[in-house]
Amino acid sequence: MAGKTGHQADSEKKRKRADTQEKDRNAKRHRQQEQQASKKAAKMVSDAADLKDKALKVLKGLNAEIPAEALANGQNIFVEQAEIPDKQWALSAPVGGRIADVDPVFSVDEKHLIVTQNTSLQVYSVADSHLVRQISLPIATKGKDGQNRITAAIVSTWLSPNEPNFVWIACSDGRLWKVDWQHGSAPEDTLAVKSDNIQDMAVCSMKLGKTYTDVLYIAEAKKQECTITAYYRSKKSLVNNVVYRTQHPDQRINLVRASSDGKYVVGATADSLLVGVVQVGESGAGLESEFYAFDTPDLVSTLDLRVTPKNSVASTPKKQSKKLALFDVVDLIVGCARGGMLIYNDIINTAQAVRGAKSKSKKEEIQARKFHWHRRAVHSLKWSRDGHYMISGGSENTLVLWQVDTGKTTPLPHLSGSVENIVVSPSGSSYAVHLDDNSVMILTTSEMKPTFYISGLQTAARYFAPPKDSLVMRLSDAVREVRNPVPAAVNPQNPSQLHICVGAGQQAVMSGSQQSAPILQSFDLDTLRSQSRQALARTQPTDVNITTKGNAISEPTVTHLAFSSNGKYMASVDDWQPPMRDIENMSAETRQRFLRDRREIFLKFWAVGEEGEQLALTSRINSPHATSRPEPVLALVADPTSSKFATLGDDGLVKIWSFKTRQFDGVTSKDAKGETLQSWSCIHTISLGGHVGADVLMTLDGNKAGARSGAMCYSTDGSTLFVAFGAEGDGGVHAVDTRTGKVKVAMRGLWRGKIRHIEAVSSLIITLSDDLRVYDAITEETMFGIRLPKWADPALSRFAHLALDRRSNTVAVVAPGKYSSDILVFDPEENRSLCVDKIPHRIISLVSSPMSTGFIAVDDAAQLWTISRASDEHAVAIARPLEELRLADVVVEEGDLTKSGITLLDGDEEDEASDDEGEANGERMEVDDQEDETHAAIISRQKLAELFDTGPAFTMPAVEELFDKFTELLALKPLPASSK
Numbered sequence: 001m002a003g004k005t006g007h008q009a010d011s012e013k014k015r016k017r018a019d020t021q022e023k024d025r026n027a028k029r030h031r032q033q034e035q036q037a038s039k040k041a042a043k044m045v046s047d048a049a050d051l052k053d054k055a056l057k058v059l060k061g062l063n064a065e066i067p068a069e070a071l072a073n074g075q076n077i078f079v080e081q082a083e084i085p086d087k088q089w090a091l092s093a094p095v096g097g098r099i100a101d102v103d104p105v106f107s108v109d110e111k112h113l114i115v116t117q118n119t120s121l122q123v124y125s126v127a128d129s130h131l132v133r134q135i136s137l138p139i140a141t142k143g144k145d146g147q148n149r150i151t152a153a154i155v156s157t158w159l160s161p162n163e164p165n166f167v168w169i170a171c172s173d174g175r176l177w178k179v180d181w182q183h184g185s186a187p188e189d190t191l192a193v194k195s196d197n198i199q200d201m202a203v204c205s206m207k208l209g210k211t212y213t214d215v216l217y218i219a220e221a222k223k224q225e226c227t228i229t230a231y232y233r234s235k236k237s238l239v240n241n242v243v244y245r246t247q248h249p250d251q252r253i254n255l256v257r258a259s260s261d262g263k264y265v266v267g268a269t270a271d272s273l274l275v276g277v278v279q280v281g282e283s284g285a286g287l288e289s290e291f292y293a294f295d296t297p298d299l300v301s302t303l304d305l306r307v308t309p310k311n312s313v314a315s316t317p318k319k320q321s322k323k324l325a326l327f328d329v330v331d332l333i334v335g336c337a338r339g340g341m342l343i344y345n346d347i348i349n350t351a352q353a354v355r356g357a358k359s360k361s362k363k364e365e366i367q368a369r370k371f372h373w374h375r376r377a378v379h380s381l382k383w384s385r386d387g388h389y390m391i392s393g394g395s396e397n398t399l400v401l402w403q404v405d406t407g408k409t410t411p412l413p414h415l416s417g418s419v420e421n422i423v424v425s426p427s428g429s430s431y432a433v434h435l436d437d438n439s440v441m442i443l444t445t446s447e448m449k450p451t452f453y454i455s456g457l458q459t460a461a462r463y464f465a466p467p468k469d470s471l472v473m474r475l476s477d478a479v480r481e482v483r484n485p486v487p488a489a490v491n492p493q494n495p496s497q498l499h500i501c502v503g504a505g506q507q508a509v510m511s512g513s514q515q516s517a518p519i520l521q522s523f524d525l526d527t528l529r530s531q532s533r534q535a536l537a538r539t540q541p542t543d544v545n546i547t548t549k550g551n552a553i554s555e556p557t558v559t560h561l562a563f564s565s566n567g568k569y570m571a572s573v574d575d576w577q578p579p580m581r582d583i584e585n586m587s588a589e590t591r592q593r594f595l596r597d598r599r600e601i602f603l604k605f606w607a608v609g610e611e612g613e614q615l616a617l618t619s620r621i622n623s624p625h626a627t628s629r630p631e632p633v634l635a636l637v638a639d640p641t642s643s644k645f646a647t648l649g650d651d652g653l654v655k656i657w658s659f660k661t662r663q664f665d666g667v668t669s670k671d672a673k674g675e676t677l678q679s680w681s682c683i684h685t686i687s688l689g690g691h692v693g694a695d696v697l698m699t700l701d702g703n704k705a706g707a708r709s710g711a712m713c714y715s716t717d718g719s720t721l722f723v724a725f726g727a728e729g730d731g732g733v734h735a736v737d738t739r740t741g742k743v744k745v746a747m748r749g750l751w752r753g754k755i756r757h758i759e760a761v762s763s764l765i766i767t768l769s770d771d772l773r774v775y776d777a778i779t780e781e782t783m784f785g786i787r788l789p790k791w792a793d794p795a796l797s798r799f800a801h802l803a804l805d806r807r808s809n810t811v812a813v814v815a816p817g818k819y820s821s822d823i824l825v826f827d828p829e830e831n832r833s834l835c836v837d838k839i840p841h842r843i844i845s846l847v848s849s850p851m852s853t854g855f856i857a858v859d860d861a862a863q864l865w866t867i868s869r870a871s872d873e874h875a876v877a878i879a880r881p882l883e884e885l886r887l888a889d890v891v892v893e894e895g896d897l898t899k900s901g902i903t904l905l906d907g908d909e910e911d912e913a914s915d916d917e918g919e920a921n922g923e924r925m926e927v928d929d930q931e932d933e934t935h936a937a938i939i940s941r942q943k944l945a946e947l948f949d950t951g952p953a954f955t956m957p958a959v960e961e962l963f964d965k966f967t968e969l970l971a972l973k974p975l976p977a978s979s980k
Contacts (some may be wrong), residue, residue: 029649041296088871089825089835091337094119094863095134095878096528100154101468103380104432104440109166113432113452114181115440116157116169118464120337127441127864128760131528133184139171149819150840150861152463153464159261160214168216170201172465176216176231191231191238192212195220200255204262208232208280215262217243219253226253228267230278230287243278243289254431255300257308263696264348265289272418273334275347277327282798287532287692290917292351294366297334300466306383307329319860327352333390334368335378341392342368343404373400373409375546377468377648380421384445385428393419395420395469395507399433409598412448416533417505418827436506438862439530455530458502458521459486460509464861467507474550478510482860485798486517487558488845493567494611495851497531500858501558504539511552517576518555520615525864525878534614536604537574554579556600560636562609565850570615571607571645571657573624573633575599595835596629603633603647605659605680607904616671618659625649625878634725635708639738642807643720644683646738650709652737654723656684688734709754711767716806720744722765726757733758733765735777750775761809764828768802772813774828784831787823801846804877807874808853811833812867813823816950825867835867852876877934 097117105114110131115122121135121424139151152173160166165182174196177187206215216231228244243265246253255268276291286325308329332344344350350366374394381392390402399412399419405784417437423520424431428556430451431443438461442452463480470478488500501517503509509516518537523530536555545553556576563570577599582593603621623630635648645657657677662669669677682722710725751758753770760766764783765775774788775944791797799816809829825835841859848855854868854876869876 010966089867090870090907091823091835091837091839091929092692092866092878093136093869094606094861094865096456096862096864097122097421097435097437098464098862099440099456101156101420101465102157103423104434105157105159105424106423106432106825107159110427110430112181113440113442114157114159114167115454116154117456118154119863121157121167121169123184124452124454129452129454129529131454134182135179135181135184135187137169137187139175143174150464155465156201158203162214168201168214168217170198170218171199174198176201190295192219193218193229194230194240195222195227197221198802199226199253201968202256202258202265204258204260206232206262208234208282215256216455217256217265219256219267219396220254222249224249225957226251226269228253228256228265228274230262240740243885244274244276244279244291250810255303257303257305259305259330264305264307264328265291266303266330266332266347267307268296268303268334270299271296273300273303273332273344275332275351277348279928291357292348293353294351296334296336296342297342297370298338299471300334301337301471302335302379302381304333304382306333306387331383333381333383333388335381337377337468339372339374339376339378339394340379341371341373341378341390341402343371343390344368350510362679371402371407376474377471378895379419379468382422382424382431384980385424390432391422391424393422393433396916397505397927399431401448406581412443412686417973418507434579437504439504441848445979455529455860456688457500457523457864458505458530458533459500459862460503460515460517461506461859461862462842463506463510469507478507479515480510482842482844483515483795484557485632486803486845486858487561488847488856488858489561489563489570490847490849490856491563491567491570492565492850493563493608495849496524496526498525498847498856498864499561499570500845501536501561502533503555507740508545508552508555512555514554514577514579516555517557520558520561520572525876528878532612532614536606536615537571537576537602537941551579552579560633562636562638562645564638565640566643568608569618569643569659570608571638572606573636574604575601575632593727599630601625601630601632603636603650603657605645605657605678606676607675618678621657621680624655625651627651631756634708634816635712637712637714637721639718640714640716642739646712646714646721648712648725650708650710652688652725654684654688654721655682655684655710656686656721656738656741657681658683660881684738686723686736686743688723688743707754709756711755711758713758713804714738715760716762720735722758722760724751724758724767726755728754733767746904747775747777747780754797756797756800759802759804759811761811766802766811766828768800768813770920772802783828786813787928789817791816799842799844801843803846803848803855805848805853805855808869809870810853812846812848812855814846814857816842821859825855834869837867837950839865849876859883910927 005146012111024329048403054679093813097119100116100118102116107114109125111501113124113126117122120137123132124130124131137155152171154169156170156171158168160168165180167179167181169177169179169187174193176191179185179187197220199221202217204215205212213232218229218231220229221225226246230241232239232909244271251269252858253267253269253274257266258264263278265278267277270296272293273292274291276289278287278289281288310328319624327348329346330348332347334342336342344366354366374392374396376395378392379394381390385391386919390404392400392402395418397413397415397418399415401410414826415435416434416439419433421434422431422434430443431445432440433443434440437458439453439796441450443450449799460482462482463478467478486501488498490498499522502519503516504519504520518535518539520534520536521530522532536558539554539555541756546810547553549749556574557575558572560573577595584593601623603624604617605619606615607618625631625633631650633647633649637646639645643659647655649655657680659680662677662679671677687976708725708727712721714721719738721738723734723736724732726732729752731749731751733750735744736742737744750765750773751767751769755767755769763776765777766775771788774783774785776783788800796816801814803812809827810825811828812823812825823837823839823841824833826833839857839859841861841863843857844860845858846855851873853872854866856876857865857867859865864876864878866876
């Protein structure tokens, strides 16, 4: 073929040059249009933000400066790039939460248990452990900066003696609520005490005039004094009557208890007890009281009283008034901060006798029987109904039953957490026990067997009130705030369960040098129940969890968690290093050698079995990244198209892991069930600048380099692994070919500060560091960005989250604040915001479900939030209470039926009605209740979507098969009440 002539070549060059210039002009014009559209969209968002009742502020560009006062107040500011047109994406109401350190409440008929959480009131059915309704409490208040924050805590919850369908709730900031728990009415601020500081509350029923009314004994802390004040309603107004005042302002009354008739009141300061008699005045208006105070040999952590009517009046001098001689026998038990327990028998009459005799030494006159078993503070102590036994609990994960006369103990050991609260049922036939792993169980008094169990998320949560063990200064006290994000993941094989790393109770998690989380909890989103717990790292479930010097033993922490794309395998990374208290007195060289020899970092691969089965450990890799010492694993991700995993270490290496069939002498190895065994190994190692540990890196001026950070993600097709790694400000991202294990391209300037997360959508790379940037790898341009605030506390930056929903190609980003978190969901391809909202808690985990659209967030109050599109049938869903599911008629209350115009027949009336109906029809029918049980069928939207949304109509199974599967869902029985 003849070559081209010179004239033709020149013409082709001119044409190519003209095309190139035209492309440049089009690209320039396109960028100008984008900039104009971006400015216009930013203006529209700025106008719309004024109408939103949100605490979010809108900036006009990425380079806009954040106000200094906003940074000082810890506010979070997002840059919205476009208006939210339809607002289809929304943040759901929270579900679950951390159970407060408040006694659970039995209903009068013992059919319901009312559990107080830090942010809501939960009503459960005792028969089947189902959540009947959740009542949100307006605990959050607005600060001076307009931010919603929780600075108060629920201190007490009591059932109203005169209106059993109501409960009284006291908040530490002085607010009181009267809540209708049977109908779930929204609580209102019934009243607020004058001191704005409530320490404790006790509710009783007293006859004032001709009627019985609720009397609230409230321990208040004021500037000049501390009081026990009785609050009650008269005919015209609210009356408050101070029944006791402390002699010194620093004597804060921490506990208050009262008899059911309100006649006897007991209070406790840090190291003294107050016992008194309260009676209605002679005029019938007002209360008169007489109190006795005496010191205790130890700090008081809990107390309980029991009143026995006095059968006969003790012989007293004639001059002694009859009122003083007719006091009932009040037996008082006191739990102390160092593990001791005190019993004061007939304390009112004894204290009166001491005062009457004018004894010089009251400490010697008022004697107490002493018991001691607990190592630390007694968290809860209660009388049995007959008064022959005491029930105590503390930090030893053991419930102890005491025989009062002999002092003999019967322990119930190996509970899942330390005992926080104990409640005896009204009939005395069962105990309700609240454990610090966010669970409550009901035990029978005869056999100590559980008949009821509920468990919420057991992840680390902030303390809303000081723990009881903090009454005494100890070597290792629990930290009040969550220190690190919590790993969580959703298995594609079972998307209705959230797998999250937890510890052996709140006390074990928050104590020690590092945040302990060696256990994997499987939490069912359809039933809001904990399905299983399994240790992924070394734990001490039965050993003493403190050293000989009194320090808490720190357990390993699971730092990373990921499931394979098919859900058959899971990978985890756990890290443990010696506490700083053990090495702080060593020299620098000895400290480094000690850390090198003792630090433990393990990469573990697990085989996921059938639903309900435990994970099986298939391989453990010791120190998967190491130089002269074990290097921490910075990231762990799963290949979206295969069963491979990839890890990034602080040694600058990326390793891709895969499994192969395990063989011995050419024969395939199998387990007891006949399943083939696998062995995991590294198939690719990619270096990102040398196999050098961070301990030997030096800067140009000879100083030691700062800490490095890293993050990874796979492309949608799994062909490319995007790795962001480097020191602060490096901003480099490497694209690695997963087939060959080679770096294809290195990009610069994609992040600043410390990299925390990275995700990839189509050709876009989203990085989250000190700001969020969306970078187009094809045009090599930054499309847009979001500037995050500069936190005053650097530890807050750990709680910045980024998650990608691959089904909808949407991205969620969370910016933490001092007291709350801002969340933004946006579409990176269309450059528009979908949802902007604020959560009044710190988000500790953010995940997306591989089989659903939307995101799941967990906050530091152990609450679950979902962010999804309401109209999407594939949206992630969480079970709601029966009342919200319109299944309340299954466990409907008598009041509900009355309101609906339905008469509820009870007892003999029901039998008589049945007899009359049978006689009228000329026949009688005998019904076996046990065989005719009915169960409430709770079917989640996810289950229905899996059943019906299987593809086009021509690919769906037969109608008969669909009907059979649907009836199977309806026929599922609820879990047994004692199941965990």
